[in-house]
Amino acid sequence: MEGVLWHLLASSRGGPTRVRILRALDDRPRNANELAERLDMDYTTIRHHLDVLLENNVVERSGDEYAAVYLCTDQVRANWDVVEEIFETVDGEGD
Amino acid sequence: MDVWLTAARLAAAANAVVLLGLGAVWLRNYRRHGASHTLALLVFAAFLLLENLLWLYFYVLHPDFIAWFEFSDPDVQVGVTMLCTLELVALAFVARVTLR
Numbered sequence: 001m002e003g004v005l006w007h008l009l010a011s012s013r014g015g016p017t018r019v020r021i022l023r024a025l026d027d028r029p030r031n032a033n034e035l036a037e038r039l040d041m042d043y044t045t046i047r048h049h050l051d052v053l054l055e056n057n058v059v060e061r062s063g064d065e066y067a068a069v070y071l072c073t074d075q076v077r078a079n080w081d082v083v084e085e086i087f088e089t090v091d092g093e094g095d
Numbered sequence: 096m097d098v099w100l101t102a103a104r105l106a107a108a109a110n111a112v113v114l115l116g117l118g119a120v121w122l123r124n125y126r127r128h129g130a131s132h133t134l135a136l137l138v139f140a141a142f143l144l145l146e147n148l149l150w151l152y153f154y155v156l157h158p159d160f161i162a163w164f165e166f167s168d169p170d171v172q173v174g175v176t177m178l179c180t181l182e183l184v185a186l187a188f189v190a191r192v193t194l195r
Contacts, residue, residue, distance in 0.1 A: 006132040012193045013120045016127070052195060090128040 001079050004056055009086045017041070018049050019090055022072070022083065025059060029071035099163055099172040106179035107150040114144040117193055119128065127161045136193075143182075150179055 009015050009022070020039050024030060030049060036043040050070055053059040058076050061068040076083060118140040125133040153160040164172060 003132075006130065007192065010119060010128065010130040011124060012195065014122060014139050014195055048195070071172040086130075089130045 001075060002082050003083050005058070005076075005079065005086060006055055008058065009083075010090055014049055016090070017045070018053060020088065021046065021049055021053065022058070022066065023087065025070055025072055026083075029062065029069045031067055031069050035070075070071065096164075097170075099176045101160065101178055103164075103176040104154045105153065106176065106183050107147045107154060109118075110147040110179055110183050110186060111144060111151065113183070113190055114140050114147065117186070117190060118144065120193055147179065147182075 009019050016035075017039075021035060024035055025040055030038070032043060032046050034047045035041075035050075051061065054061065057073050059070045060073045061070055063069050086087070118137060121133050121137040121140060124130070125137050154164075164175065167175075
């Protein structure tokens with residue numbers, strides 16, 4: 001999981017955006033629309049990054065497809081020290 | 096006869112292009128936050144790029160190498176061509192998880 005998190009958040013093209021999404025979801029679970037609004041980003045971009053995070057078991061969907069709320073998985077919670085370390089490393093990027 | 100040499104040249108050139116794309120992402124991210132994970136990937140891309148430039152030099156500019164290649168048996172030609180072709184497949188998978 002550690003390597004996956006570093007790659008997804010620090011060493012890939014969409015890393016900075018995914019850091020912002022994960023920070024917002026750490027704050028509280030949100031749906032894609034709320035994330036798009038809060039991060040001032042395009043809805044489809046947010047959905048793309050959420051799909052990447054879903055595929056890698058970083059976030060999970062709760063509720064039905066349309067109004068689904070996204071939250072961090074237990075696996076990521078168990079590795080939250082790594083996430084904190086990545087946030088500190090890439091600091092100054094998100095909000 | 097020339098098919099394998101052409102394929103080898105194309106594969107080495109494609110590797111270089113993919114590595115430049117990956118290297119650009121990793122360089123930009125590394126300059127932004129300096130993570131050692133990103134630096135390792137950047138160094139990885141730099142050395143693989145050098146490797147492919149060396150292959151291109153042999154495939155395109157080195158008359159002795161080209162002569163050796165063309166007079167070699169097909170199994171050698173295919174084998175040498177596979178070196179860069181298989182690397183291209185491997186890099187495609189890395190690119191898939193890095194460029195999105």
